Amino acid sequence: MLDTSTQEYEKTLSSKDESLPKIHKKRLQRFATPAEVAKAMPLSRAAMSELVGEVHGIKPKHISDSFVAKLFATAAFPLDLVVRGLGFLGVQDVGPLALREMALRAGSTDAFIGTLATLKQMKIKVSNALYCRLLRKLAADGQPEMFDALLANDQHPDSFEDDMVQDRLLKAFLHLEQWPMVHVTMMGRALAGHESEHRAWNELLQHYLETGSWHNVEQTWQSMQARKVHITHRTVGFMWRYALPERRKRHRPALSQWHSTDRPHFDALTFVTNAYMYASRHGDSVAPKVWVEMLKRYGMVYRLWPELEKLALWLGERYGTADSWEAIKKRQQGSVLPSDPFSTIFHWQMQQALFVWGFNNAAMMHRLRVRPLKLGGSDGMTPWEDWAQGLKLLKRLSTTYGVGLRTSFIRKAFLLRMKIIFSRRHTDVPVTRLIRRRNRLSFEQYVRQGCEIFGPRLTEPGPQPMRDGVPTIY
Secondary structure, rough: OOOOHHHHHHHHHHHOOOOOOOOOOOOOOOOOOHHHHHHOOOOOOHHHHHHHHHOOOOOOOOOOOHHHHHHHHHOOOOOOHHHHHHHHOOEEEEHHHHHHHHHHHHHHHHHHHHHHHHHOOOEEEEEEOHHHHHHHHHHHHOHHHHHHHHHOOOOOOOHOOOHHHHHHHHHHHHHHHOOOHHHHHHHHHHHHOOHHEEEEEEEEHHHHHHHHHHHHHHHHHHHHHHHOOOHHHHHHHHHHHOOOOOOOOOOOOOHHHHOOOOOOOOOHHHHHHHHHHHHOOOOOOOOOOHHHHHHHHHOHHHHHHHOOOHHHHHHHHHHHOOOOHHHHHHHHHHOOOOOOOHHHOOOOOOOOHHHHHHHHHHHHHHHHHHHHOOOOOOOOOOOOOOHHHHHHHHHHHHHHOOOOHHHHHHHHHHHHHHHHHHOOOOOOOHHHHHHHHOOOOOOHHHHHHHHHOOOOOHOOOOOEEEOOOOOOOO
């Protein structure tokens, strides 16, 4: 017989605990097939390790990129076997070292793309490192030569993330004329970001300028404009140094320094001017002294007056209209601030030069004479206005863009021209002799026309009596 305590314990077990919820199990309609179980929960070493790790709170062990790279580099293992083994080992991503070895084993862009597709099916990710993106892009774009050049190069994949290293390597590849690697590096810089891409394009243009490869200069510059690449200060200096002929102070550019085969096939002055204007429009500062030099180069070639006038007006619009009316008023009153690029460009010497260049251009074009107005013309131009195109330009720069005119210096330049024309002294200066020979206007015509355009201040305190045919005001 059982004792009393045992009977009570059995009675307790047989009794119902009303505090616990009742569980009603549904009867299974059908059993899952082995194929359905395998599809829902594939059995592999990686899956088992992950399941056991979750149960015991153990993180899965990460397999390094260098280890996976060694697997791909082992020639004893077929490529397909290594790729399939990655899933068994629980590899979740492939880094740049492993991807490079995988590409070498693949042997071609098509095989490499196929292997990447297999990794994607296995849900194995490829690293987003720059080297990996570059390798995949070259394969996707179908550029086997550049693809092979990248694999044959001994750069460590991590070096593609270093901007300074890549900038130095690009310069070295250009010097050695290793063009496949030049293109590879340029593409890598583009993937690295806008700033890196802009530096690379500038380096390429500088190389072509320095070597005098003018066709490549033109093509590269067109590509830079299409991509809206900013110009660096170094590139501005290279254009000045290599594209423009040397010019000594007070002399015209010396075109004779170049052999005929070394000259650009395009107009270098126009090319450089457009490049500087592009740089200024895109926020890259161009020093005022650079604009002064460009104006001088146009002015000293007398036939280029239309281009000079266009550049001067562009500079007026660029630097003048952005100022406040207070700054314009101070500038017109003759107040010049050291930090004002506008006043630096159009200083009193430049104002004198603009008048002289316009006058000399008219002389070279046989326009120092009375010319009848065109039939039906209604533009209000008087017959002998061509010589005063410099005065007209100065007046427009003042009224429209706020250039502070230095009237006393402009007056001196005007009266000096008159003295040169009407003096009876002998001169050996070719330009002076040419002006005298081609002049068909009188002193009174010059004074009247100049005052109509510029105002009476041009000749104040007024033209003095002429002595031996020469005005004595100066």
